[in-house]
Amino acid sequence: MSASYKVLSTITTYNPEIDLLEKNIDAVVGQVDKLLVYENNSINRQDIVDLCARKGVEIILNDKNYGVAGPLHDGTEYAHHNGYDYIFTLDQDSVISDGMVDKLAQILMKGEKIAMVCGTRVNPDFIEPLPPEDWFAPVDAVITSGALADVKAIMDVGNYMPELFIDAVDNEMCYRLKKNGYQIFSSGVTYLHCIGEPIKCKILFKTFRTLNYSPFRLYYTWRNSHLIFRVYKEFRAIKELKKYIRYMEIKIILVEKDKIKKLRAIRRGKKDSKKLYKELKEKYSFL
Helix, strand or coil: CECCECEEEEEEECCCCHHHHHHHHHHHHCCCCEEEEEECCCCCHHHHHHHHHHHCCEEEECCCCCCCHHHHHHHHHHHHHCCCCEEEEEECCEEECCCHHHHHHHHHCCCCCEEEEEEEEECCCCCCCCCCCCCEEEECCCCCCCEEEEHHHHHHCCCCCHHHCCCCHHHHHHHHHHHCCCEEEEEEEEEEECCCCCEEEEECCEEEEECCCCHHHHHHHHHHHHHHHHHCCCCCHHHHHHHHHHHHHHHHHHHCCCHHHHHHHHHHHHHHHHHHHHHHHHHCCCC
16 A cells, blocks of 8 residues: 555456455455445355455445446446545455555556556466566556556446446446546556356367357356447447457357257347446546
8 A cells, every 4th residue: 555545446246156255355455445345135145145254344235236337337436435545456356466456556556647556367277378567568558356446447438338337348437438538557566357157168179268158148258348349439449359259159159058048148148238338328528
């Protein structure tokens, strides 16, 4: 923590693995001024409440599952109204490295129009080459888990949209920030971040991984991604995002189970994105 800026951190929980959540809390609580846990009506809610009580962490008990978008919106609103300069957002299955928040803050303070900076996630299921820790560069989008954001910048562009629920919530905010003249940075500061229930596969001579998302998750991935395609056509990263979800669909067909349910969820997501776009465009002036 630094006397020159105040940082609020948020963790969103939904049926978390308690041991991993405890590591998550232990890693971040000493690096920020305040930690809020947004609890989305988990089946193991009492375990989460007990853990937060032991750690002296404030917990917000939501009456239902609001995904990640609701807590991102509410956490940023809280930070704005309570004098925090930055908000550091985490999923329940991330564990940050020592000094990570301060390292990201040093990058964030390098320019007035830098709105968000994220570390490099290390997934224990896959070994990937890592950049040097002191590396940082502008990008089109980062994920919100492990990202430090300027509260004023997020509020300036209208805050997160709770209606997105999960998936592509981070992409949408990053594109919106960039559309309003802000910069997004990625950095070489590493942290642990698990994603999905990945499967490693080999077909012929090619080895690849698939995230093995549930039909529920895939619905929002396709719905929100197609919303983004409509709103942010000008970004080069949109082409890469389109390729990415097409590739996901191919891998679902080739190697994943419950193919029919997953493909039906994808079709519903594509269809419902049109309705969502119309509803959000009427509600939000920035779309």
